[in-house]
């Protein structure tokens with residue numbers, strides 16, 4: 001029986017930075033748009049979507065050429081008046097952030113110095129990333145953003161920035177202290193919405209914040225996953241929504257090849273990880289564990305072998321978390337070991353391998369296909385190639401993997417554990433080596 005995920009509270013490993021930064025290669029950034037069924041292929045242009053000039057300038061400044069399918073489908077619905085709520089689903093890495101960002105930017109009046117849009121995310125790292133996207137896309141608009149997360153300075157007076165991006169704890173706190181005035185909020189976005197409204201998790205907090213939104217505000221829920229049990233609740237949270245949804249079988253991203261390796265024991269899994277690391281010459285990889293202790297052990301063992309590996313957990317100090325993720329984004333570290341804290345939303349294009357050291361389970365120890373999909377979705381972003389490798393070693397991990405495979409109807413292919421040449425060949429074939 002798997003243990004419940006524990007609270008996380010340990011120091012991150014300090015790493016000697018003896019290895020050169022890794023860069024994306026041409027092969028990795030090649031985007032596959034040939035297939036018109038692809039969630040990235042569209043016939044529309046950003047101009048067709050009726051975006052304002054200053055916003056378009058920001059979009060093109062980010063080198064976006066055409067909208068992705070979710071952007072093409074969702075934006076006309078999101079931008080039409082009177083505003084209508086939206087429940088939007090599309091595969092990981094297909095541009096949901098831009099869809100809700102463009103909506104927020106379009107609905108702000110920059111000459112009014114008061115919050116007019118609120119965006120919530122489940123983790124600090126994701127809130128920071130969203131803020132960076134909004135700032136970049138909105139750089140010609142005069143719209144200001146504010147980060148409302150634990151670890152940031154507590155505001156003493158009401159915030160006057162236009163878009164608030166944060167996590168539920170701090171946002172609720174600011175509402176209580178009257179430093180976040182919600183009267184003029186016209187757009188309320190929940191990114192990773194199934195996670196945000198989940199009654200076992202952040203649901204209560206999100207609902208309390210929801211109640212503070214003006215009745216006229218537009219509620220936007222986005223995620224790659226909306227499991228059946230939260231769909232009905234999502235419709236109550238965002239009533240009369242336009243809905244863009246997908247079936248479980250449509251959720252797997254083409255560019256992510258899924259594998260498993262049949263390991264003998266936990267120790268063998270660690271050995272395999274180290275071997276994979278040595279074979280990984282291009283790009284970066286993320287290793288997911290279910291427990292903080294395992295993440296620590298993995299980082300410790302690999303560090304002791306001279307590899308540049310860092311770990312990130314939910315209970316680390318904010319500044320430390322920021323530093324670890326920044327170093328990874330900048331390519332100063334090649335492998336990031338983590339728990340589910342960064343399983344969702346994090347967008348680092350050069351990640352081309354995700355390893356599930358443990359198969360994801362929920363709080364009851366049952367297979368968690370949604371978390372699996374989000375974890376492997378850290379690679380294969382916007383048409384890039386990536387591989388995910390599941391390390392299975394006992395009947396429980398087998399059971400969990402098979403349940404996940406059945407859920408998505410997508411085969412997970414076996415890779416030998418005893419033949420490194422063959423593993424290398426696999427990785428090469430899928431653009432990782």
Ligand SMILES: Nc1ncnc2c1ncn2[C@@H]1O[C@H](COP(=O)(O)OP(=O)(O)OP(=O)(O)O)[C@@H](O)[C@H]1O
Pocket residue numbers: 063064065066067068071090091092093094095096097098223224344345346347349377378381382
């Ligand atoms: N129209 C576009 N043209 C080119 N690149 C784009 C476009 N839209 C988004 N991207 C890029 O695609 C990547 C993935 O986008 P984003 O992070 O919004 O995915 P997502 O759908 O929110 O994924 P997840 O479900 O994992 O959160 C980002 O690097 C983003 O800059």
